[in-house]
């Protein structure tokens with residue numbers, strides 16, 4: 054194992070300084086490449102975060118939905134489209150308490166559509182809800198239907214039909230795959246497909262789309278088990294920047310930021326926050342969550358945000 058590790062380090066040509074660490078036991082063993090400034094989410098990190106939280110007066114908390122506040126997409130195919138995985142009671146209670154604190158601005162950012170988010174989070178007063186990765190935003194007000202505003206106005210949707218035709222051809226030839234046609238994007242899911250075949254098909258689809266959509270202001274995202282096409286600029290990063298501006302204008306300088314997520318789309322949130330001037334920022338990234346699962350089993354989302362409330 055050590056020889057392999059050494060080869061990996063030598064083969065790496067990145068300029069950013071990173072460390073490779075090994076976590077897990079037996080079959081669950083994995084190697085993770087971490088930035089050199091990475092800190093495991095251990096007891097001392099939790100204590101620092103809890104102290105920073107209790108001292109701060111204007112906090113921004115941005116949380117991903119599936120895979121972070123609960124299980125990652127527990128349903129398959131058509132079930133995935135129709136079902137809403139409920140929040141666990143402890144997580145719902147924590148969100149309720151955090152959202153009720155006037156020093157907090159707390160938002161859940163999800164790739165899911167508005168109806169799904171309304172059903173799942175529409176009862177938590179003061180919570181910010183971002184659907185379709187931030188294309189739609191709403192604040193939850195008691196006893197009132199959610200009023201969603203758009204992140205930006207997109208005029209040209211002519212690309213959607215072409216993209217859907219291409220996605221359909223891949224769906225037809227790939228058993229177990231399905232398409233989700235959202236307001237601002239079109240997504241082909243292959244997560245329920247045989248792993249090797251799904252990866253092969255998805256890579257081919259991405260290459261195909263890159264040729265067809267070249268020179269159009271669109272992003273092709275190859276995420277965890279899906280390929281998505283959306284207008285450039287729509288995403289968690291732009292949403293985060295707008296939320297940072299909103300909170301600063303409304304409440305002044307932000308002195309505590311916590312972001313949690315488990316997938317590549319959340320990296321946009323982390324990147325936006327890193328660029329923001331702040332006095333205390335804590336980031337719980339996908340890698341941290343993976344490490345929590347393998348080393349610090351008591352520190353899921355409930356462990357992280359629950360600790361803030363207990364201190």
Ligand SMILES: [Mg+2]
Pocket residue numbers: 117118119120121314315316
């Ligand atoms: Mg997620």
